[in-house]
Structures are given as structure tokens and as C-alpha cells.
Amino acid sequence: MKGLIIFWAVAAFFVPAGTWFCAKWSWARRLAVIGMIWSTCESSRLSINFVSREFYRAMSRGFEVCSADLCAVALLLAMILRRKQEPLRLFVPLSLPFALFFAVGICSWMTAARSLDVSPLATYIPYDQFETRLYPWFELFKVARAFLVYFVIVNYVRDEATLKTVVSGLVITAVYLTGVVLFDRYVLGINRVRGTLGHPNSLATYMAMMATVSFCFALHSRKWREGLLYLVPVAMGGVCVVMAISRGGLLALAFGLTNSLLLLLPRNFSVKNWVLVIIGVIGGMAILAKAANTLMARFVGEQDVKSDMEYRSLYNTQAKLMAREHFFGVGLGNFSAWSFEKYAAELDEDFPPGTPPHNIWFLILGETGYLGVFSFFLIWARFYSLTFPLLLKGKNSLMLTGVIAGTCATLAGQVQNMLQLGFRQSPLYFLNHICLGMAVAGWYYLKQSRTALPRKT
Numbered sequence: 001m002k003g004l005i006i007f008w009a010v011a012a013f014f015v016p017a018g019t020w021f022c023a024k025w026s027w028a029r030r031l032a033v034i035g036m037i038w039s040t041c042e043s044s045r046l047s048i049n050f051v052s053r054e055f056y057r058a059m060s061r062g063f064e065v066c067s068a069d070l071c072a073v074a075l076l077l078a079m080i081l082r083r084k085q086e087p088l089r090l091f092v093p094l095s096l097p098f099a100l101f102f103a104v105g106i107c108s109w110m111t112a113a114r115s116l117d118v119s120p121l122a123t124y125i126p127y128d129q130f131e132t133r134l135y136p137w138f139e140l141f142k143v144a145r146a147f148l149v150y151f152v153i154v155n156y157v158r159d160e161a162t163l164k165t166v167v168s169g170l171v172i173t174a175v176y177l178t179g180v181v182l183f184d185r186y187v188l189g190i191n192r193v194r195g196t197l198g199h200p201n202s203l204a205t206y207m208a209m210m211a212t213v214s215f216c217f218a219l220h221s222r223k224w225r226e227g228l229l230y231l232v233p234v235a236m237g238g239v240c241v242v243m244a245i246s247r248g249g250l251l252a253l254a255f256g257l258t259n260s261l262l263l264l265l266p267r268n269f270s271v272k273n274w275v276l277v278i279i280g281v282i283g284g285m286a287i288l289a290k291a292a293n294t295l296m297a298r299f300v301g302e303q304d305v306k307s308d309m310e311y312r313s314l315y316n317t318q319a320k321l322m323a324r325e326h327f328f329g330v331g332l333g334n335f336s337a338w339s340f341e342k343y344a345a346e347l348d349e350d351f352p353p354g355t356p357p358h359n360i361w362f363l364i365l366g367e368t369g370y371l372g373v374f375s376f377f378l379i380w381a382r383f384y385s386l387t388f389p390l391l392l393k394g395k396n397s398l399m400l401t402g403v404i405a406g407t408c409a410t411l412a413g414q415v416q417n418m419l420q421l422g423f424r425q426s427p428l429y430f431l432n433h434i435c436l437g438m439a440v441a442g443w444y445y446l447k448q449s450r451t452a453l454p455r456k457t
Helices: 002-024 026-042 067-081 095-110 135-156 160-186 200-220 224-244 247-264 271-290 292-301 305-325 335-347 360-393 398-417 426-452
Strands: 047-050 063-066
Touching: 002 026, 002 067, 026 067, 026 135, 026 160, 026 426, 063 067, 063 135, 067 135, 095 135, 095 360, 135 160, 135 426, 160 200, 160 224, 160 398, 160 426, 200 224, 200 247, 200 271, 200 398, 200 426, 224 247, 224 271, 247 398, 305 335, 305 360, 335 360, 360 398, 360 426, 398 426
Parallel strands: none
Antiparallel strands: 047 063
16 A cells, blocks of 8 residues: 555656656656666566566566656657657557557457466465456556557657667666676675566576667767777676576677677777777676686586477477467466466476466467467567668668667567567566667658758759
């Protein structure tokens, strides 16, 4: 009750006041955007869950509302008030694929079972039934919230100054989260850190994406000081990924940085950038050498990669069975319930039920069927169809760097999407949509710049 009172009091004051300030002053909009981005890494502490079901194993366990949502609503209302100065981009790219995915999610809810008895194996769940008609709405609510953040970013970023505000928000968040990680490791003595994100793999993915964005702007910068400042979050990202001891995180970080280097170094060929790359390589090797014993113990001594992947494939098999028997899947958020109910035992009576697949595509397959996977694929296909041509042919500029940064960050995230299910966790889900929004806003800017150029006669 105390939390509800605090939330409604804050919301009742912040949203109207934030809307008024943001409508009048650009500095207020900058603060709101930075606050919205920073809130993504503190969603658990700065949020409240309505109709909470904390004991159920799913990515969303209630109708979550956090400070990022309040910032997004205030910014949206301010944009509506300012629509004469800056017309709203209403039908933004990706709207149709998002709408299709949302519609499939509703269909999966409509065809979901009303309730399932909680298995005696689920000893940690203190209630009698899985509410399978309720859990899908937790996820659908999060999808709508993330689209709002994406919509706000696309409409906010209209020039280099607003793009730099978004990047500043990401850098500030990376610095803050690194501070939390270092405190956890060296003060609290936590070996495999997770920061504020709930799981080490989620932290690793989050920081790999952050480092990728910052590295892009380090390469684009013309000044040595600016380039070195942007390189600091890259180093912080590497430190956090190593301290998270995440195989997928290391792979995602390497993939994101390599793509950024290949796309931006030829466009920004300079002594400064070669020095930055050399510094980065030496620093990365030093970090890996320092953590070599810990990494080897985790990746070689503690885990057999082949058997681990074979074991994970059993979760994927459950998803295939669900999609085979339910056209629209079992419902968003219902994988764990149906695993207990039927599908884990069909594979092996001794197989532990309730754990979702460690692959976002198979999780979506089981929960929304093949049509859900197709609609999810369309979101990414449409996004990359906009950005990939610019990556190869776009003329070098700060806005193009924003497109490259957002694209490369999501590509880094795709690596972990194949190995972990952090994409559906609120911090990473929002970060992905911020990166989508930044890249699409850059696409808008570059498209308008081309159409504004006088035609040659």
C-alpha cells in the first residue's frame, strides 16, 4: 500500500509538471530523455508491479510501470503540445510489424487455457493455479510500453544535438552501472556480478550493447579528447562483461565492436582512430589476461559446452511441441506453466520443468506459434531493410553514426538472443527499443536531407 501511494503521488506530480517543463524548455526534454534511458538499468528499483505474480517464472510478472514510463508519457504529451513547432511522426517505421506481433499475442491469449493446476513439482509457488489468461497481458503491456519508448525516441531525435542527448544518456547509464558492478565485486565480494539487471548474462548483453554504441561515436569523433572520453564506456563495458563471466556476452561484445570498426574506420580513417584501436586492443588483452583464471575456470572447468548446448536443446524441443499442438502457441508468458503441465514430462519424466528456452526465437515459437515468430522476424527484417543500405552507402555524418551505432548494438544483442532470454527482460527490452528508435530517427533525418537537396540540372 505504501508503494502504491508513493507511486501515484509521484505520477500525479511528475507527469503534468514534466509535460509542462518539457513543452517549454529543451533542457527539460534533455533531462527527461536521459532520465528515461538511465531508468532502464534500474527498472526493478524504480518500478511497481500491479497484479503482481512474483513467484511465477516468466519475463513479466505483473503490469509493471517504472520511471522510464513516466518520462516517456511526459515527453509524448509535450511533443503533442509542441506539434506545431515539430510535427509528430505518427506512422513511424516498424508500426505494422509491431501491430502484427501484438495482434498475434492477443490471439495467443484468446486461445490460451483459462487456468492450469500448479504441479506438485512447483514447490516454490504458493498458489493453486497458473493464471494462463492473465500472464499474456503482462507481456503485451510491456510490448506496448516499449513501443511508446521507441516512438518517443524516433520523434525526439531530429538533429545532431538531440542525437547527442540520447548518446549522453547511454554513456551516463554505462558509467553508473559500472560503478554498481565495481562496488558489488570489490566491496561486497560477489564473484559473478549482475549489477542491477538481475542476471549476469543480462548485464553482459546490456553493457556489450552500450560499449558498441560508445565505440561508434569514439571512431566518429574528430578530437582526441572526445574520442578518449567515448572510449571510457567501451572499456567499462569490457570490464563488466568479463566480471559477469558470460560467454555470450563476450561474443556479443566482440561482434558489436568488430562490426562498428569495419563500418566506421574506413569512413573515419585517421591517426587518432588507429591509436584508439591499438589502445582498445591492448586494454582488452590486459583485462582478459587479468581475468584468465576466472574465465577458464568458468568456461572450461565448470561447464562442458557441448553437453550444455544439448541440454538447452531440450527446452527448444518443448517449444516446438507447443507450436505443433497450438496454432497461436500457448500464450505469451505461459511457457513455464505448460512446461509443468505437460511438455517437460513428454520429453523425459526426470527433466526439470518450468525453465523457458535459452533462445528468444524458440520462446516466442512456443508462446505464439509460427505466426508469432514470423511477425517477430518482420520487425527485425523491416528495421534492417532500412538501416543496412545506409551502412554500406551512406555518406559519413554524425546522424549516420547514430544509425550504425543503433544497428550494431542490436546485432550484438542478437547474439545473446540465440543463447539467452534476456531480450524479454525489461532493461534489455527497453534498451533494444531505444537503439531501434535512434537508428530509425537517423534514417528519417538522412532521408529528409536527401529530399531537401536541390536536383542537379
